[in-house]
Amino acid sequence: xxxxxxxxxxxxxxxxxxxxxxxxxxxxxxxxxxxxxxxxxxxxxxxxxxxxxxxxxxxxxxxxxxxxxxxxxxxxxxxxxxxxxxxxxxxxxxxxxxxxxxxxxxxxxxxxxxxxxxxxxxxxxxxxxxxxxxxxxxxxxxxxxxxxxxxxxxxxxxxxxxxxxxxxxxxxxxxxxxxxxxxxxxxxxxxxxxxxxxxxxxxxxxxxxxxxxxxxxxxxxxx
Numbered sequence: 213x214x215x216x217x218x219x220x221x222x223x224x225x226x227x228x229x230x231x232x233x234x235x236x237x238x239x240x241x242x243x244x245x246x247x248x249x250x251x252x253x254x255x256x257x258x259x260x261x262x263x264x265x266x267x268x269x270x271x272x273x274x275x276x277x278x279x280x281x282x283x284x285x286x287x288x289x290x291x292x293x294x295x296x297x298x299x300x301x302x303x304x305x306x307x308x309x310x311x312x313x314x315x316x317x318x319x320x321x322x323x324x325x326x327x328x329x330x331x332x333x334x335x336x337x338x339x340x341x342x343x344x345x346x347x348x349x350x351x352x353x354x355x356x357x358x359x360x361x362x363x364x365x366x367x368x369x370x371x372x373x374x375x376x377x378x379x380x381x382x383x384x385x386x387x388x389x390x391x392x393x394x395x396x397x398x399x400x401x402x403x404x405x406x407x408x409x410x411x412x413x414x415x416x417x418x419x420x421x422x423x424x425x426x427x428x429x430x431x432x433x434x435x
Contacts, residue, residue, distance in 0.1 A: 241316035245274040246306050258297050258316050268312075273301040277312040286375040328381045332360055334367020343367060346383075349397040349413055351376060353390045364415055385432055387411055388422045395433070 239257035243250055245268045253262040268274045273284050285300040298317040303310055331342045343362045351360040353373045359366050369376075377386055383395050399414045401421075409421035409429065421429055 237317060243274070243314040243316065244304070244306075244311055245278065245314065246309060246311035248275075248278075250274075251311075256316065258318055260297065260316060273299045274312040274314050277301040277303050277314075278310055281310055286372065287378070327379070329376075329379050332367070332369055332371070332376075334360060334362075334369055336365070336367060341367065345381060346394075346396070349394055349415065350417070350419060351384075351392040361417075364417075385425075385429060387425050387429055388420055389424070391419050393419060401429075401433070401435070 241256035241258050241260060242252070242254045243260075243262055244252035248268050250262050250266045250268065251264060253264065255261070268278075273286065273288060276282075276284050281303045283300070283302050286298070288297055288299050299314055300317070301312045301314045304313045305311070329345050331344050332348065333340050333342045335341075343360070347362045348360050349362060349364075351358065351373060353359075358369050358372055358376070360369060361367070373386075373390075373392060377384075377392060380392065384392050385395060386392050393411055393413070397413050397415075399412045402410050402412060404410050404420075408423070409426060411419045411421060413419070
């Protein structure tokens with residue numbers, strides 16, 4: 213990276229972080245990234261041990277914000293420290309360039325502070341449609357992309373299943389690493405030839421239940 217960010221003092225960067233101080237929970241960590249590396253970091257209770265000059269990871273919320281100039285958030289697995297955290301990142305302008313201001317919180321923050329989704333906006337070709345959450349039959353993770361289905365129509369979303377699961381109403385159940393199903397659309401549950409559970413939806417769709425989630429399904433549906 214060039215020396216441009218070196219012209220920004222720590223006090224100046226602190227002012228950017230101070231933009232959110234009215235609502236940032238006590239104990240949150242704050243990071244600022246610019247030109248592909250972190251230029252500011254103040255550790256809170258969820259300390260990721262970031263260093264000034266450390267490279268921003270590919271696919272991280274900081275990188276996504278700098279590329280899209282849009283706010284993003286979600287639960288993130290830190291592969292270096294093996295510690296999950298909840299991150300919220302905002303695009304900010306620093307000396308005419310787009311940087312990312314990242315707020316780092318405990319991984320259960322979204323469960324406590326966020327309301328369930330009322331709708332999801334899905335993409336079909338070059339159109340985006342908001343779909344009421346109660347009309348969605350199931351959700352699927354396929355080839356690193358997330359899809360949801362309403363009236364058998366597929367819609368693509370950028371929200372991963374892990375994040376969706378945390379903000380869905382109680383009528384949605386995780387049944388597999390790749391599937392979340394709306395109980396309202398279940399017709400019946402049967403066993404396949406290997407005695408594993410299969411969820412059959414009202415439209416004829418068959419979804420497998422993995423062993424990991426079998427007990428959860430039984431407890432939730434009482435059988």
